[in-house]
Amino acid sequence: MGLSEEKLADYLKTGKDWSRIRTSVPSVFVMKLPPYRGSPARLVVELNPVDESGTPKKRRGLILRSAAELEEFKELFRDEKLPKLLSIIDSINPKIEGGKRREEGVIEL
Secondary structure (H helix, E strand, C coil): CCCCHHHHHHHHHHCCCCCEEECCCCCEEEEEECCECCECCEEEEEECCECCCCCECCCCCEEECCHHHHHHHHHHHHCCHHHHHHHHHHHHCCCCCCCCCCCCCCCCC
């Protein structure tokens, strides 16, 4: 079942603040932000890599508030210096051994 405009509008009205719903694209979520400093509640897209079970790997991923913001990030990701910088950082940072998270399991209802 796809995410229709009507379903998203309903989620904006009735969804819990900071909650997220999955989309049909792995690692792409829709999140509801609470009202903040005069700005009303709104929906954003969160990009957050998922593990084998579809659970987000990070507590918070990259938040995109608009199509224009997506275009800005696309330009940043295209810069050839970014992979070089990350490669240097990878070589300098200490290596992390193991680090597998404990599986909590799934409750079937």
